[in-house]
Amino acid sequence: MHWSQALLGGMLIGGAAVLLMAGLGRIAGISGIARQAFGRGKGDGREDRGWRLAFLAGLWCAALLWQLVRGGVSLGVPQVSTPVLLLAGLLVGVGTALGGGCTSGHGVCGIARLSPRSLLATAVFMSFGFLTVYVLRHGLPGALS
DSSP states (O other), rough: OOOHHHHHHHHHHHHHHHHHHHHHHHOOOHHHHHHHHHHTTTTTGGGGHHOOOOOOHHHHHHHHHHHTTTTTOOOOOOOSOHHHHHHHHHHHHHHHHHHHHHHHIIIIIIIHHHHHHHHHHHHHHHHHHHHHHHHIIIISSTTTO
C-alpha cells in the first residue's frame, strides 16, 4: 500500500465521521452502530435503524468499489487458522464491550473530541496491539498457523 492510499483512507474516515456528527449529531463508532442496527429489545435504537444500516452498507460498498476500481476483487481472507481467527474476534468483541466502544469511536471520534476516556481507551488498545504483534512475530513463531 502506498502512503497516499492510507492518507486518502484516513481523510475519508475523518470526513465521514464529521458528516455523521454534523448531519445527525451521532458519533461514528462502528461497533455501536452495528450493535444498534442489529440489536433487539427496548431502547435498541430501532427507531433510527435505517441510517445505521445505510452507514454499514456504505462501508461495505466503498471497500468493494475500491477493489473494483483498482482492478480486482479480493476478499482479503487472513492467512491464519480458524481457531486463531475466532479467538481474535472474541477478544476484539470483549475488548470493545469492556472499553465502551471500538477503534473508530474512541480512536477517531473520541480523540478528536479530546475525550479523556477515549484517549485512555486508545492508549490501551494500541499498546496491546503493539504487544500482540511483537509477541506473534518474535515470541511465538508459528502462532498464526
